[in-house]
Amino acid sequence: MLSGKNSQPFYKDFWFWVKLLIFAVFLLFLVYPFYTLIVNSFFSDKADGFTLYNFERFFTKKYYYQALGNSLKVSLVPTVTSILIGVPMAYLMTRFNIAAKTFWHVIIILSLMCPPFLGAYSWIILFGNAGVVTQWLTDLLGFQMPSIYGMGGICAVFTLKLFPYVYLYVSGAMGSIDRSVEECAENLGSGKLRRLFTVTIPVVMPSIAAGALMVFMTALADFGTPGILAGGDFRTLPTLIYNEYLSETGGNANLASAISMIIVVISLLILFLQKWWVGRKNYTMSALRPPEIIEYHGMKRFWVTLPVALVSLISFLPQVIVIFCSFVKTNYSNFVFSEGFTLEHYLELGRSLATNIRNSFVFSTTAIVFILILGILMSYVIVRRRGRTGGALDMLMMAPYVIPGSVLGLCYIVAFNNLGRTADGTVIKLTGTASIIIIAMIIRKLPYTVRSGSAFLMQMDPSVEEASINLGVSPMKTFIKVTARLMLPGVLSGAIISWVTCINELSTSIMLYTGKTATMTVASYTNIVRNSVGTAAALASILTVTSGVLLIVVFKASKGKVSIV
């Protein structure tokens, strides 16, 4: 035991297996399914062997390529409008003594965390063809509302839903510009407005770009909103994937795979474009003196608070409407507001949808346990034991940004739908099981926990671990007793936020569910589509309230220092 030269297996044993496990998980549930998807996109029933038939079809048939155009439109327009709303919001919130500032901030975050399709649904309740406001306007004023269905409505919903990304990134950056930089600009003769456009905005440009990227990617990948607000034949790539997959029998889904490839390629291009652009102008700043908050009083204060309040309330309105409507009586597919309140939708949930509620909680909680364990191990490997595989792990961490939920769902379908047959001839498959939905949640949300874990580890002095090892505790036990123990509080708050996003997850589960494994979001979505609006509202309310309560708990526990984005 005390001999041998030049060997260095101090930690290798334990961490070697950890790395192996991580790579096995990602190979099996990300790389392999994605590879199958790629292969699948180059084959077709209509042609022999390797073929470009699917892509050819996509780019020649208007039905398909129109969806590409639509997708780009409903991603780009909200990106621009989100910047137009998010940047001024960030500026007002960081530079003025807005009344009830924390309240607006929390409301904005809450509206970001709920699934986008619920926002779409609320706007239908208000402004849809049979919407409350629409009818009121028509009846009383004879005024014809522009239709909320189609591109305009989708863009509006995405903007209200996603501008918080821009707001959160930019307000973070604006709060960390050192006061002296702006003072210097003023000193050099720049007026306030000139200063804003020549110094402040250029300096926060990378953050604007980061927020804009999140808006674009989320809008591009979202399935639920265009699913609900399609209004006839407005198709985007994610809804197209879903429809193509449903219409193709036998689970080959060649064309759907090809469409998925196109959406991933677009995401990658946008990601690289953003990285390249930001890479050229990265200003890191640490504010020794954060910017001064201008104290207004009376009417002036009212005027700076008003836009913040309006935007926050409008973006939060869907949640309020959904909860309100969950207590309103329904007449078939319409809410009847004149007949008072009822609990019948919730009773209905208890009768027929208890499984979905249970599924949601069980799946998300199971996923989070794995995410926590894997996330802590993985961030440790990435920060402290990079070795030659660190770069590969970093790359795997990018996956959820570029692979939309519905695409990952499709990957799993093509890869795990037929794993062979048992002796008696039944097909072995992972699709349709609870496991596959949980695995999808893990793969999609793990990177966020890994990121917060890595950030914590980078700040933690390695000598604390060395002190433990030095005192006679083996590296593995040290990891459990010291490192993981110290990481837990930080990672936990991140994990709770991931739990909230898991429970609100729709685009993957909608591809992978069966009757038994449908979650609340899936049930809510299908109920909306089936016009069973009362139960949909009740389900959505449970989601909203659960998410809200948890977020507020995390907020309180971490004293507002949670990073959502």
Added chain:
Amino acid sequence: MSHAVIIKNAVKKYGDFTAVNGISLNIEQGEFFTLLGPSGCGKTTLLRMIAGFNTVDGGEICFDEQVINSLPAHKRDIGMVFQNYAIFPHLNVADNVAYGLKARKVPKTEIGPRVDEALKMVQIDQLKARQPNELSGGQQQRVALARAFVIEPGVLLMDEPLSNLDAKLRVQMRTTIKKLQRRLGITTVYVTHDQEEALAISDRIAVMNQGNIMQIGKPEEIYRKPANPFVANFIGVSNFIDCAVDGRDPSAATVKLHDGYSFQMPLRAPYSGDVILSARPEQLFFTEQGIPGKVNMSVFLGDFIQYEVELSTGQILELNEYTKDVDSAKNDGEEVHISFDPRRVSLYRKDTEEVLSC
């Protein structure tokens, strides 16, 4: 039982960079041994090799007769005090100190008294129940110290333990550390870049530079008889003067300065050629006859006066004169003569920097 630490030709490489270049050391049992050198000299790397946090790329590290190159860090039975203390932030003071004892499966009934005793020795027994974030830097340092020696390790390692403390506390703590080490008799390897600290605390010092050992010796030896110009300059301050020596007779070699002034001194071995004379500011003094020069500037520092003297060759020397030895300081611009005791200054070969003086 405390170990002797024997290092034989230890090598550590990072790519092409050699951090530790074949170092050999014999650290005796119970000795307070210091690795001293500028930052980047390899002292911390070597210490971490002993601790087991750095691999040994060549040579051997032994505790007594046992080679420990491949012994995992947690089995080496070493106490270590880190530069930034590395206190476990989630444990209170007593639990921090008890951590190593628990890992060693020391019976519960024994842990309590041993922790109390260790805390008493570093005078923080009243802070037992405090959380780390309620402690000052100096108190954290004491916790780190207690935590390292309470396990009665075979070797105690300290990596710049005082560098984060303020000057007054540093002096106080180094006395505490030295007394504690004497009392416990644990072999201690101490790393610092602060020469005064090294002189004050060590039994022996190894001065390191660029991965090599420049000199090993007792503090006084190293100060009085630096083995090369690097040590002469790193420990204390030295004036270097280029000279030529005629040392055919080593018992009375003639050293000649460039301005013509010459004196005689004994050499270790016969040598003639270009040399460097090294003299400390306090070894120089004003005389009637000696090297001629002129006072450029004087700084009054209380117990002594510091002069900057320019020789006729243009070279600047630093000279210290004790205030108690003179009635008043010399004026700027005053013509002076400087001398020294040839038996106390050092002489080095200019080409190899080898020491020539006895």
